[in-house]
Amino acid sequence: xxxxxxxxxxxxxxxxxxxxxxxxxxxxxxxxxxxxxxxxxxxxxxxxxxxxxxxxxxxxxxxxxxxxxxxxxxxxxxxxxxxxxxxxxxxxxxxxxxxxxxxxxxxxxxxxxxxxxxxxxxxxxxxxxxxxxxxxxxxxxxxxxxxxxxxxxxxxxxxxxxxxxxxxxxxxxxxxxxxxxxxxxxxxxxxxxxxxxxxxxxxxxxxxxxxxxxxxxxxxxxxxxxxxxxxxxxxxxxxxxxxxxxxxxxxxxxxxxxxxxxxxxxxxxxxxxxxxxxxxxxxxxxxxxxxxxxxxxxxxxxxxxxxxxxxxxxxxxxxxxxxxxxxxxxxxxxxxxxxxxxxxxxxxxxxxxxxxxxxxxxxxxxxxxxxxxxxxxxxxxxxxxxxxxxxxxxxxxxxxxxxxxxxxxxxxxxxxxxxxxxxxxxxxxxxxxxxxxxxxxxxxxxxxxxxxxxxxxxxxxxxxxxxxxxxxxxxxxxxxxxxxxxxxxxxxxxxxxxxxxxxxxxxxxxxxxxxxxxxxxxxxxxxxxxxxxxxxxxxxxxxxxxxxxxxxxxxxxxxxxxxxxxxxxxxxxxxxxxxxxxxxxxxxxxxxxxxxxxxxxxxxxxxxxxxxxxxxxxxxxxxxxxxxxxxxxxxxxxxxxxxxxxxxxxxxxxxxxxxxxxxxxxxxxxxxxxxxxxxxxxxxxxxxxxxxxxxxxxxxxxxxxxxxxxxxxxxxxxxxxxxxxxxxxxxxxxxxxxxxxxxxxxxxxxxxxxxxxxxxxxxxxxxxxxxxxxxxxxxxxxxxxxxxxxxxxxxxxxxxxxxxxxxxxxxxxxxxxxxxxxxxxxxxxxxx
DNA sequence: GAGTTTGAAACT
DNA sequence: CAGTTTCAAACTC
Numbered sequence: 001x002x003x004x005x006x007x008x009x010x011x012x013x014x015x016x017x018x019x020x021x022x023x024x025x026x027x028x029x030x031x032x033x034x035x036x037x038x039x040x041x042x043x044x045x046x047x048x049x050x051x052x053x054x055x056x057x058x059x060x061x062x063x064x065x066x067x068x069x070x071x072x073x074x075x076x077x078x079x080x081x082x083x084x085x086x087x088x089x090x091x092x093x094x095x096x097x098x099x100x101x102x103x104x105x106x107x108x109x110x111x112x113x114x115x116x117x118x119x120x121x122x123x124x125x126x127x128x129x130x131x132x133x134x135x136x137x138x139x140x141x142x143x144x145x146x147x148x149x150x151x152x153x154x155x156x157x158x159x160x161x162x163x164x165x166x167x168x169x170x171x172x173x174x175x176x177x178x179x180x181x182x183x184x185x186x187x188x189x190x191x192x193x194x195x196x197x198x199x200x201x202x203x204x205x206x207x208x209x210x211x212x213x214x215x216x217x218x219x220x221x222x223x224x225x226x227x228x229x230x231x232x233x234x235x236x237x238x239x240x241x242x243x244x245x246x247x248x249x250x251x252x253x254x255x256x257x258x259x260x261x262x263x264x265x266x267x268x269x270x271x272x273x274x275x276x277x278x279x280x281x282x283x284x285x286x287x288x289x290x291x292x293x294x295x296x297x298x299x300x301x302x303x304x305x306x307x308x309x310x311x312x313x314x315x316x317x318x319x320x321x322x323x324x325x326x327x328x329x330x331x332x333x334x335x336x337x338x339x340x341x342x343x344x345x346x347x348x349x350x351x352x353x354x355x356x357x358x359x360x361x362x363x364x365x366x367x368x369x370x371x372x373x374x375x376x377x378x379x380x381x382x383x384x385x386x387x388x389x390x391x392x393x394x395x396x397x398x399x400x401x402x403x404x405x406x407x408x409x410x411x412x413x414x415x416x417x418x419x420x421x422x423x424x425x426x427x428x429x430x431x432x433x434x435x436x437x438x439x440x441x442x443x444x445x446x447x448x449x450x451x452x453x454x455x456x457x458x459x460x461x462x463x464x465x466x467x468x469x470x471x472x473x474x475x476x477x478x479x480x481x482x483x484x485x486x487x488x489x490x491x492x493x494x495x496x497x498x499x500x501x502x503x504x505x506x507x508x509x510x511x512x513x514x515x516x517x518x519x520x521x522x523x524x525x526x527x528x529x530x531x532x533x534x535x536x537x538x539x540x541x542x543x544x545x546x547x548x549x550x551x552x553x554x555x556x557x558x559x560x561x562x563x564x565x566x567x568x569x570x571x572x573x574x575x576x577x578x579x580x581x582x583x584x585x586x587x588x589x590x591x592x593x594x595x596x597x598x599x600x601x602x603x604x605x606x607x608x609x610x611x612x613x614x615x616x617x618x619x620x621x622x623x624x625x626x627x628x629x630x631x632x633x634x635x636x637x638x639x640x641x642x643x644x645x646x647x648x649x650x651x652x653x654x655x656x657x658x659x660x661x662x663x664x665x666x667x668x669x670x671x672x673x674x675x676x677x678x679x680x681x682x683x684x685x686x687x688x689x690x691x692x693x694x695x696x697x698x699x700x701x702x703x704x705x706x707x708x709x710x711x712x713x714x715x716x717x718x719x720x721x722x723x724x725x726x727x728x729x730x731x732x733x734x735x736x737x738x739x740x741x742x743x744x745x746x747x748x749x750x751x752x753x754x755x756x757x758x759x760x761x762x763x764x765x766x767x768x769x770x771x772x773x774x775x776x777x778x779x780x781x782x783x784x785x786x787x788x789x790x791x792x793x794x795x796x797x798x799x800x801x802x803x804x805x806x807x808x809x810x811x812x813x814x815x816x817x818x819x820x821x822x823x824x825x826x827x828x829x830x831x832x
Numbered sequence: 833g834a835g836t837t838t839g840a841a842a843c844t
Numbered sequence: 845c846a847g848t849t850t851c852a853a854a855c856t857c
Contacts, residue, residue, distance in 0.1 A: 625851050699854055700838045
């Protein structure tokens with residue numbers, strides 16, 4: 001379906017992730033960093049990455065729900081404030097696009113061989129940005145440092161740095177640490193990969209997507225073009241790089257900086273750096289903690305940025321998961337912690353909503369769709385590849401990441417072009433599409449994006465609108481409505497496709513705490529655009545309204561949570577507090593899961609719903625009893641016991657998810673949708689409640705908790721949760737009481753009156769056909785008039801000195817007439 | 833905070 | 845599909 005940009009006023013840019021990687025100065029620390037940065041990004045890179053990652057994590061979490069065992073390789077970029085020229089770092093559009101490019105560095109004695117090879121095993125993450133000519137012979141050279149620099153540009157060009165440790169002596173490591181890859185030229189089309197030790201470019205990517213190895217003795221292309229999934233070729237797509245760093249772990253661990261390269265390819269790429277680790281084949285990387293100052297000194301982190309690296313268990317592919325990425329205060333040293341992660345398995349990795357994996361006070365996890373795996377082809381390393389996953393999670397205040405707002409709306413495939421430049425990212429294997437939309441100064445007051453979706457695809461599209469509202473960054477996420485496979489939990493079910501849905505996730509107000517400087521630079525106009533909270537994204541007829549909350553909402557949220565002194569579990573995109581807690585806000589009828597329903601009643605005056613920690617004791621948080629699990633989130637800062645809803649038990653978690661889906665394919669679908677019968681946006685429980693004793697007037701009732709009246713879907717007994725229940729019911733009750741008083745001897749039992757009342761107020765609000773029922777016409781006015789009639793009848797009977805039985809009969813008859821009239825009026829209104 | 837109530841989820 | 849059990853949240857005291 002064709003996509004249309006409905007909001008020409010705003011210009012969206014898909015911009016590459018910018019990570020500012022400095023050269024490594026510590027030879028003892030084997031580091032492999034890949035980043036491309038731009039001067040404009042500088043310190044904001046991580047925040048941008050974090051924000052994107054937050055969004056991605058949200059999608060991850062839902063991806064889990066909606067998909068099978070496929071690996072979720074979701075990459076995304078980071079919004080930044082550069083010009084449109086920054087959007088495409090490389091433009092590779094060959095037919096023969098490798099799924100993966102592997103930079104293999106085989107350590108021969110004191111030399112490292114840099115090998116470019118493609119690995120079809122990761123076809124789902126094709127490398128589109130860089131292609132290595134297959135004709136180039138493999139050459140082993142002592143080259144461990146490569147520089148990819150823009151062939152033709154400077155100034156605003158982005159720099160991609162790649163450095164990896166040498167297997168040689170520490171001194172060599174240190175010397176080799178001078179890695180710099182400038183991945184984007186000014187025009188974004190040419191990329192050069194050069195050795196840091198030499199000025200000559202090793203690899204140059206042309207605009208056609210090929211890479212020319214000018215320094216062949218240092219670079220060895222192992223494999224080139226790889227078939228890619230048959231998909232419509234869409235140029236100008238923004239593709240994000242997934243990097244896999246495997247092996248070659250130094251004794252001190254590895255540091256990895258993710259480079260979010262953007263490519264015009266339609267598919268994301270996975271770049272695998274394989275370095276032979278002849279010297280230090282550590283399989284399980286011990287926890288490595290370095291100070292923030294060290295990280296900065298090594299050039300791994302730009303100022304104010306922390307990342308956590310979690311290596312996976314040895315028997316698996318070792319993964320380094322950067323879970324937290326925070327902007328620390330300049331005065332406080334920060335730590336980089338490398339923690340073992342056992343659940344990172346390349347192909348079937350489904351990551352839940354962002355949650356901080358650790359509670360380091362000074363570190364926050366940055367979930368990033370970009371998974372960087374550096375694989376080492378050394379003798380010890382084939383199975384010991386490290387996978388680096390930057391994941392979003394709770395963030396400290398001050399990180400722009402925390403300020404991201406994610407709004408999901410149904411989307412179809414094609415992304416809008418035009419003033420709002422929306423860039424589509426399609427994930428090959430999973431048919432996942434991402435769309436990033438970054439507003440630019442030229443944007444108007446609102447962004448309207450129409451996203452189309454291919455029919456046969458299970459897509460997950462995201463339109464990310466990142467705005468920096470002073471201290472607030474907002475991300476708008478677009479999710480597909482009509483996915484053919486498992487829909488996301490936050491996606492409105494097919495039955496409600498005609499209606500709009502929206503979900504707003506409010507990020508933390510990092511800037512509030514004075515860290516705004518580290519926020520991703522975004523054009524002021526773009527910020528203004530969302531400052532009013534009027535951004536709107538629409539997907540075809542399925543319109544999703546994006547509501548952007550004012551920054552103070554976030555601040556309030558944060559303050560509220562901080563006041564509680566307890567961090568809430570992070571949600572897919574979310575709010576982060578200084579304690580690393582996060583929260584999310586769902587607005588509208590957006591697919592609300594169990595927790596959202598339950599917690600909706602706890603909305604604060606400002607509309608923020610604090611995230612609640614679970615208290616599961618027996619379910620291991622792997623059943624839908626657990627709100628965290630039900631929402632696809634990791635438990636974090638919860639009170640649960642024996643919790644398995646975490647990354648360490650990812651396999652078990654995945655099994656649990658699968659089990660839930662087997663029992664109920666809609667288990668992770670939103671329970672609250674919008675009734676299409678009336679055409680209006682009345683929210684209703686898709687399944688309905690089954691209350692028996694609560695009268696649907698307590699939070700036990702999911703409908704009541706969601707603050708929606710019970711509908712025909714409900715199977716509740718004695719329901720009193722009806723539309724406008726208070727006034728109407730009160731009126732009738734008053735009527736009954738008044739009748740009793742007036743007649744004095746009226747023996748009409750309360751139960752009968754209650755039955756009448758129930759008759760009046762409990763009928764299904766909507767028929768199956770969606771027609772309005774007379775019940776809906778029992779407005780306050782009607783009730784009032786009815787009561788007046790009944791009162792008049794009672795008074796008349798009293799004046800007539802009628803007996804009780806007769807008075808009762810007359811009143812009831814009068815009531816019947818009133819009801820009849822109401823029904824007739826309803827029918828008239830229905831026909832007209 | 834402990835105990836009870838409640839209804840969804842899970843199980844049979 | 846219905847009945848029962850399990851579970852965690854909501855509620856009460």
